[in-house]
Every structure is written in C-alpha cells, then in structure tokens.
Amino acid sequence: MVLVDAKEATILVEQLNKDIEKFPQVHPITPDMHITHKGVSRLVMIDRYSFKDTEKKTLKTGDFVVLTIKEDPKFPARGLGYIRSIDIETKKAEILIEEEYRHVLENPQEQETGVIVRSLDVIEKPLEVFYEQIAKRNATGLAAVEKTEEDRKKWFNMFYEQLVSLKFVPAGRVLYGAGSQTDVTFFNCYVMPFVPDSREGISDHRKQVMEIMSRGGGVGTNGSTLRPRNTLARGVNGKSSGSVSWLDDIAKLTHLVEQGGSRRGAQMIMLADWHPDIVEFIISKMQNPRILRYLIENTNDELISRQAQEKLKFQPFTAQEEAMYQGIVNYKNFPGLGGFSESIIKEAEQKLRDGGTYSVHNPEFLTGANISVTLTKEFMAAVENDEEYELRFPDVANYTPEEMAIYNEKWHEVGDVREWEQLGYRVRTYRTIRARELWNLINVCATYAAEPGIFFIDNANDMTNARAYGQKVVATNPCGGVRLTLKIAG
Template identity: 80%
Template sequence: MSVASQKNMSLNIDRLNKDISVFPQVHPVTPDMKITHKGVSRLVMIDRYSFKDTEKVTLTEGDFVVLTIKEDPKFPARGVGFIVSIDWQEKKAEVLVDEEFRSALDDPKEQETGIIRRPLDVIEKPLEIYYEQIAKRNATGLASVEKTEEKRKEWFEKFYNELVNLNFIPAGRVLYGAGAQTDVTYFNCYVMPFVPDSREGISEHRKQVMEIMSRGGGVGTNGSTLRPRNTLAKGVNGKSSGSVSWLDDIAKLTHLVEQGGSRRGAQMIMLADWHPDIVEFIISKMQNPRILRYLLENTEDEQIKKAAKDKLNFKPLTEREEAMYQGVVNYKHIPGYGGFSAEIIKEAEEKLKTGGTYTVHNPDFLTGANISICLTKDFMEAVEKDTEYELRFPAVEKYTKEEMAHYNEKWHEVGDVREWEKQGYAVRTYRKIKARELWNLINICATYSAEPGIFFIDNANEMTNAKAYGQQVVATNPCGGFRLTLNIAG
C-alpha cells in the first residue's frame, strides 16, 4: 500500500451510519458529536465500552477496527486501525495500525509499514466511535424503565445531559451494558457470601461466580469456611484436599470464562489469618525461587519451610551440563575470558555452586485471582506482643451427626472461628505459630511478588454501616483487594 493511500484511510461517517442502522441499540453519528478522548483513554472507550458488530455482518475494507495487535498469553496488546483487505476464506484481514500503537509490534517490517495480518477472531468493529453515542445508548437504557413515552423522553434528556457533560460517568459495566439489550451485569464487582463447606456448596458457589463473570462482573470470595488440608471428611471416609486447592479451582474460572465485552475477568480470593491453611495460601503465588530459598534458610517455623520446599522445584545438572559450565569457568583467568563475557562466567559459576536450576512448582496456581489475608485484631495484637498465634477451625472430625447437620447449615453464615466458638461449638487448634513469623512471611511475599494483600476485617466490620441491616463484611471485591495489595507492597 502506498503512503498516499494510507493517508486516505479515515472514518467514513456516512457508511458507518448506514451500518449502524442494522443495530437498533446504537445511535447514529451526528455533526455535533466531538468527544473521542485521546491515547489510552480512547482505546479503553473503544475497546471496552463501545457497542460492536461482533458478528462482523457489516465488516468491510476501510472500516475502523479495534484488535489484538500482539498476541501474548499473559500480556496481549490491543490497538486500533483500518481494514486494508479481508480474506474471508482464510478468515484473516490486513489492518493498517495507528502509529501510536505500532511500538507494540515485534516484527520490524510491521513496525515500519504499520500493516499487519491478523485472524478475524481478534478483530472487532466498533459502531460507537464518539462518547456521545455511548451516552445516548446509556440514557436510553436507563430511561427505559419509565412506563410512558413522555417520561422515557424526559428522563432520557436528563440522563443524557449529565452523561454528555461528564458530570456523572457510570461504572464500566453500565457504560458497556446499559441500552445494549444484552444480558450483562450493570455492576462491576461483587462480594460472594462465605462458601459452604461441602461439595454441593462449593459447586453452587462456583456456578454463581461463573455466571457473574460471564456477564462482566468481578468477584470477591472468602474461603475461610472451607476445611483445612487433610481434615477428615466423614461422608466419604477420606481427607479434604484443603481450602487452597478448592480456591485455585474457583480462581481458574477467570481464565475459562469469556466476559461480556473485552474486559479481562477479575477475582479477589481471601483467607483468614486463623485458618490452618494460611501458610500454604500465602506462599501459593510466590514465583521467585530465590525468595523461597531465602525462606528455607532464614525461617524457624517448620511449616513455612515445608511450604517453601514444596513450592520449589530443583533440577540437578547432568554430567554434560556440569562439564560445559566447568569448561566456561576455566576461562575465568585467561585474558579476554576466551571470548566469554564476565556475566556468562558468573552465571556458570552460579550454576556449579547450586548444582542445578531452581524453578517453582505450579507456576499458574491461583493466577486467576489476586489474594489477600483477612487480618484480625487478635492476630495483630499477637504480632505486637510477639506471642504465639493459634491456627484453628471447627472440630468437624469430632462432631456428632446432629452437630454436623448444624455445621452444614450454619457455619458458612458465621464464617469466623471465634464467633463459632462463642456460640458453644467445639473448635480444634491445628497448630500454633509465632505471630511475627507469619507477619514476616506476609511481608516478604508481598514485597517480592506483590501478593498477598491485607484486609483488616475486624476494623471493616466495626466501621461498616452494614451492621444496621444485620449484615457483615465477608471480603472485598477485586477492586478493593487490588488497592490493598498495592498498599502492603509499598
């Protein structure tokens, strides 16, 4: 494509309005519209909130599109551009990418020309290219609950005036969903009730999380009501795999569920500081082998050492590898290092010293969620006094049939081992740990992996106005938890 023809690629408003007429939800472009936003803000508006022709029934050459310009499993890059040509048989298209997004392209030729060839699956055609269109759709949707046409028109004008003047900007799920005539949620984030400690309860919780996420909502879950690893499960005469394994299963939904719009799924998963699985939970997302080795060498607590060791994976050098690294090190005292750099020789020495390579087991474990610890006042007092702290859970192994029935019915409504004990039910102390050892573990992991975050759950329940409605704070949504993670990580 010539430079001249590239410059001629621009929005064809008349053709776009003709395409828009196929979609009754979308308002046409009018001459008075001017709000497009700039840079990242424009990309976010177009990518996340604009109504699109997802089935590509109107897609044609010259169309303005948003697409994945760099396909990466963890960090894909999005951008905008214009369709140059479409190969419907191969289901691919050539796109001229806007200049501001070309730096994300890996191929030098693509960077130079801006022309990339991508599958149609990663290309979307936005029909709302001005914020005013989104505001009109939102106002139409929000006013639609009124019973008369007169009232609908009145409230459309009121909503639109506030939205278009940016006096009020709804949450992202409202911007995307209101007036779109789709089954998406108008709420960005949810906090789920405590998870019932049964296969049926976990399955129901998982089902609800999946439904919420499929409609674009983020979810917060507190797994403190799930029994610890190796606790007896009388019904099947076996042992529990533990709260952390079940929470990982729930977290995987983030990767499995395709959300409404292009927003990536979000989950916050929490566990109380008194839960016997808390050490495993904290270490579960540590991806740095050096920090795990540091914990092994500098921690007194045996359970922390075991959790760090279980997370570490060591692959010893083969005889051939050892000989190769030794051969490199032998050039250390030769002028010019025999062509090797000092960095390569240092790396070879390190390999010989450690005797192999350290990696981590289950690197994708719990990656579908941010994690945070629910910190109690009891724990923080133990940290301040440098005393031991009890890791406890309801003594389900000793419960009678009647007590177990009550546990199954009521434990997930209480969700706090301290309150459960106050109500007269037996609680088992699984072990004791020095509070400062646990506190240091939280801080080390948060410093070097940005997780876990911390949530002062007792303070939250003392200060919440939910008490007036007989309710309690169970967890935070992903947005709240993300900020907590940043705070502790500094």
C-alpha cells in the first residue's frame, strides 16, 4: 500500500492525465497551465466548476480530491486533500487534508495530523485542477454549435483567448456546464410566473422549481397570488392554510435538491405588501426570542403582536430548575462565596423573572429560501404620511361560480390586487394596518434576522425594458434580492 505524507502531497499530473483519457469532455494538463487560484477561490473553482469523475471509476491512492470534511445539516464544510489509502470493503478512504482546511476539523488528533477517514460518498475526484482546463472545455462547448470544423476551431480559439486571459469570465453555471455534455442549465437564476392559486397550480410550480434547481438554477417566486390563511376553499368545503405555509413547502425543495451535482439550491420567495398574510410572512423566519418579545411589548398592532406570540415558544421552569436559579441568586449579598460571578447572578435573576426559557416554534420554517417584501408606491406613501394601509385580496369567498372561473383563469396572470380591482373584479379588505408599524416590523426583522429583504416592484416595472415586450417584473431571482437595513423615524 502506498501512503501519501505531507511532503508528498502533490497532484500527480502524469497519473491524472491517464485518467483524463477516459473522459472526452476534459482537456489534459499541459506544461503551460498555471492558473489554480488561491484560498477560497481555489476551493470554489474545484468544488463548483471543475469536471469530476463522479462515478469514482479512476479513484486511487495518491489522488487529489474535494470532499465534505465536516458534515453538518446546515453548514457542511468542504475541503481539499489527497487519498492516502482506500478500503473497498467499508467504502471509506483515509485522506490527508490540506493545512488551510484543518481548522474546521473537530477531532483534535485529526486537526493536528490532517489525516481523516471519510466515506467515499462524500469524496469527489476533480479532473480539472487548472483553470485553463475549464476554459478549454467551455470554449469547446461554446464553439460546438458551429457547422464546420474550421469555424469550430476558429471560435474555440477566440473564446479560449478571452476566457484564459480572464478578460471574460462566464456565470457559474456556464463554467460548470459548457462543454461538459451534461443536462444542466447555463442560466444561473430564473424568475417564475405568479403561482396559480390552486393545488394543481402549486404542484406544477413546485415541479418546475425542482427541475430548475436540479439542473443548477436558482429560482425566484412571488407567492402573492396565493389566497390568505383561513380564506374559504370552496372546492373542498374548507379553509386555506395560507400563502406562507404553501411557500414554506416550496422552500423546502432547497434542502432536498442538489444543484447540478455540486451544491444545494437557491431560492428567493416574495410576498406583496398588500397581502393579508404579510405580517406572518415577515415574522416567519425570526429565530431570536428576544426580538419576538420586543415586538410583543412594543407594537401597537394586534396582528403583529399575535403573530409574534404564535412564533414564540415558552417552556416554564420545573420546581427543581426554579430552586436552582433561586439558589444562585441567594448568593447575591455574599460576593465570591458561592463561586458565582456577577454576570451569572444577573442572568439567574432574569431567568427567574421570565419564569422559564424562550425559544421559537418551527425554527426551520422557510429556511430554504431568502424572503423579500415587494413594496408598492402606495405603501411607501402611506409610510411617509403615517397613514393606514389596507391588506387586500380578491374576494374569492363571495365569488359566483362564473366569477371563480375567471379568477382561476386570469388571477395568476395579473398577480396585483390593484390591477385586479381596476379590471372590475371584487376585492376584499381583510384589515388595515398603520403603514409605519409594518415598515418598522420589516426593519426590526431585517436588522436582527437579515430577513426580509425589500424589492420596490413598482419602481422595477417603471424602469424595466420588459414592458416593451408586453411583460412585467414579477419578482427577482436569488442573485437580485436587496438585503438592506433601513430606518425611519416615528
């Protein structure tokens, strides 16, 4: 058995080139290649964009690999290393991790030696270790549409010159997909049409999101066409679970779909400021119990207070826990005697005042997506003038069968309650809210949870050239979300 030690840890070019011969998409390493990038850029290039032997047909001792070195459901850590040995029976390998990635390792011995054992399932073998290889593959793929060999060669050279000189660097999905002969998208992000307000429509939307993400694309969804919570669903003689619950179901796809074989998905989910579920939507991702308590204690709006209370989870102390904290507080007048610092005693006093511990219900809710509120000019004017603002939606509970047929056919094409009303269809005002209360809620949650973002949808539609093609802006993709913290007096 051949072992690789720290001094021998280097890419075996001759051996790798022999392996590359089995993959027609991949260009061999030549002496003039030198661009590997450094640090995070190098890891991203190898992990996200390099063509790999995913079936591990050529995996062997001495190979340079990329792998998951820390398995965490939310924040797994990737790193680079070299195969020291492979155990075929257990399907595990011993890997020497490069030094710059060892700090992530939790086992002290692993961190010191850099040697770890991992399942072959989390190990991938990159065949492209120089950027020039990726550039050649991309140039080959982009020139492949030309009809003659002469034109393909001509355009290959033109593309390659631009790519290898870094004068032009394509989007990530192009770097990954072009020339790879795989069924992935060359577009980084997509914006979906409005979601039809029906089980069938939601299912179709969900299917399209899944297909796009599985091929490497990020997705933007505006859920403002979904009826609010507790609204009549006449077809099943029941009530809707609400737009936010359906959007959470769509967001969960991000945790399930691995994008183009190399990364998790990305989603942006939006809801309009006029939607009756907007408060629930904004609070849905708040993970900080202190901020939820702050909202309950400081808002003048009953809906905001109720939604914060629904998100907040309280666990009363047992008699034993209460006695423990009281015992700590009893040492307040005897500093140093009990071995408790002033900060510990203050914390115990606070816990006794609370009477229990606070956490949040459903902490994973909507975590598969970034969320943003689409802001209208009417709402911003109401904020500026400190006015009441109406939360509205088509009056589906009172539509006739004929009106409901029109709703099912046209509402998701319109997607804006203002425009729907202008077309002559009935709209219901679910409630009014002081605009500044809603605005401050957005700011508080954005400050302490980085969610939601904001998207000035009217401004976007005023300025987009999509109008020249009879289209309008529905939402933004994950790359275009505005993550701002704003403040307003009052």
